[in-house]
Amino acid sequence: MSGSTFGKFLKLITFGESHGKCVGMVLDGVKPGLDISKEEIENELRKRKPGETFFSSGRKEGDEIEILSGLFNGKTTGHPICIIVKNRDVRSKDYEDLKSLFRPGHADYTIFKKYGIRDYRGGGRLSGRETVGRVIAGSICKKILKKYGIEIYGGVIELGDIKAERFDIDFIYKNPLKFSDPEKYEYAEKLLERVKDEGDSIGGKIKILIEGLPPKIGDPVFDKLDALLCGSIMSIGGIKGVEIGRGFEVSKMRGSENNDQFSKDGFITNNSGGILGGISSGDTIEIKASVKPTPSIFLEQNFLSEDGEVVKHKIKGRHDVTICHRVVSVAEAMASIVLADGILYQEKIRESSEIERKRMEIDLIDTEILNLLSERIKISREILRLKKRENLPLFSKEREKEIFESCKIFSRLSGVSESDILEIFQKILEVSKKDEKD
Numbered sequence: 300m301s302g303s304t305f306g307k308f309l310k311l312i313t314f315g316e317s318h319g320k321c322v323g324m325v326l327d328g329v330k331p332g333l334d335i336s337k338e339e340i341e342n343e344l345r346k347r348k349p350g351e352t353f354f355s356s357g358r359k360e361g362d363e364i365e366i367l368s369g370l371f372n373g374k375t376t377g378h379p380i381c382i383i384v385k386n387r388d389v390r391s392k393d394y395e396d397l398k399s400l401f402r403p404g405h406a407d408y409t410i411f412k413k414y415g416i417r418d419y420r421g422g423g424r425l426s427g428r429e430t431v432g433r434v435i436a437g438s439i440c441k442k443i444l445k446k447y448g449i450e451i452y453g454g455v456i457e458l459g460d461i462k463a464e465r466f467d468i469d470f471i472y473k474n475p476l477k478f479s480d481p482e483k484y485e486y487a488e489k490l491l492e493r494v495k496d497e498g499d500s501i502g503g504k505i506k507i508l509i510e511g512l513p514p515k516i517g518d519p520v521f522d523k524l525d526a527l528l529c530g531s532i533m534s535i536g537g538i539k540g541v542e543i544g545r546g547f548e549v550s551k552m553r554g555s556e557n558n559d560q561f562s563k564d565g566f567i568t569n570n571s572g573g574i575l576g577g578i579s580s581g582d583t584i585e586i587k588a589s590v591k592p593t594p595s596i597f598l599e600q601n602f603l604s605e606d607g608e609v610v611k612h613k614i615k616g617r618h619d620v621t622i623c624h625r626v627v628s629v630a631e632a633m634a635s636i637v638l639a640d641g642i643l644y645q646e647k648i649r650e651s652s653e654i655e656r657k658r659m660e661i662d663l664i665d666t667e668i669l670n671l672l673s674e675r676i677k678i679s680r681e682i683l684r685l686k687k688r689e690n691l692p693l694f695s696k697e698r699e700k701e702i703f704e705s706c707k708i709f710s711r712l713s714g715v716s717e718s719d720i721l722e723i724f725q726k727i728l729e730v731s732k733k734d735e736k737d
């Protein structure tokens with residue numbers, strides 16, 4: 300019903316509302332012994348925070364984490380990890396007008412229609428605050444991926460009609476907009492100033508790159524890596540489109556242009572965005588996502604009342620002019636959760652297929668043992684019949700001694716314990732003895 304659980308082998312649950320006591324997550328399935336410190340998690344969370352710039356919401360949260368379980372002395376224990384962040388800077392009175400009014404563009408209307416009840420304060424469960432839990436889980440998954448040499452990073456590549464021509468990682472982490480092109484940064488900032496002055500908001504596009512992924516993650520057909528990555532990023536509030544590689548551009552391309560040609564050193568181009576047939580190709584995974592303009596704007600709009608009346612209204616409260624820069628770290632987190640889950644799954648397949656293979660070998664040997672045993676019983680019955688016909692004693696102590704002697708020799712040659720082999724043969728000889736009595 301709530302749709303708050305994610306992942307196959309790594310299970311993530313996020314919980315909490317914007318103006319509730321706390322937001323947080325439970326992550327289950329992380330192996331024991333992974334080093335992860337409070338500081339590392341908080342560093343990731345800092346990247347998601349609104350910040351103190353004119354284009355961010357102005358809500359000032361310390362985002363200090365409280366580890367409730369699953370970590371001990373800076374290492375994961377293998378048990379469910381539960382981490383929370385208390386909400387401190389809430390101003391619920393700003394949302395009083397939204398008690399019985401639905402904002403255009405937000406989720407107020409659909410939440411009410413579905414559940415018949417809604418926490419109208421700060422967007423409730425569909426607030427950007429929900430993403431705190433995702434980023435905490437992402438920080439742990441990024442650590443898992445690092446062990447495999449996999450790195451994830453992202454930035455803003457479009458804001459309104461301003462398009463970045465460069466993707467400069469160093470610059471992204473130095474500027475509050477996470478804009479990827481230093482030459483275009485000033486234009487982007489000016490645009491945001493103008494949009495904010497107009498009481499409006501603006502959308503954009505982000506790009507996420509994943510490097511170092513081996514060519515085997517993802518499964519055709521319903522668990523294609525591109526399907527899982529796109530779904531995970533689409534689950535972030537405000538994302539309206541996700542592309543892999545050349546994405547929507549491929550509709551205008553020819554095969555001769557789109558096909559990534561092979562060379563001895565790898566693919567010459569990367570139009571596929573590092574995924575073929577739902578399986579990672581070993582090349583860089585490239586994801587782009589379109590972010591809608593923040594729905595809460597300060598212009599007069601048509602709101603709907605719970606009684607079905609259309610009301611002209613302007614909202615109050617603190618809102619981001621754009622959420623693009625904030626979504627980058629959330630999208631990085633979602634991608635790392637999908638990939639850590641995929642790697643865990645891959646390991647499980649390998650383990651289980653090795654076990655399966657060995658079991659099949661054992662099954663073949665067991666069948667051979669049983670066939671030989673049945674053959675042995677048949678022959679010993681034949682001997683019994685011959686002995687009876689020739690009036691010879693049925694039981695021979697000498698013969699039994701001979702058999703036990705060869706068991707001892709076999710034990711020395713094979714390394715299987717003498718007592719085990721003797722026990723097995725005593726049981727086999729018991730079958731013959733039963734036949735003798737009958």
Ligand SMILES: Cc1cc2nc3c(=O)[nH]c(=O)nc-3n(C[C@H](O)[C@H](O)[C@H](O)COP(=O)(O)O)c2cc1C
Pocket residue numbers: 356404405406422425426427428430535536537538539593594595617618619622625626629
């Ligand atoms: C990090 C982050 C911050 C957000 N900040 C705001 C905000 O300040 N005001 C607002 O109205 N929506 C904000 N949103 C967007 C809403 O959560 C989003 O529009 C809503 O969940 C519905 O989006 P959907 O139709 O794509 O599901 C934010 C989303 C994220 C991920």
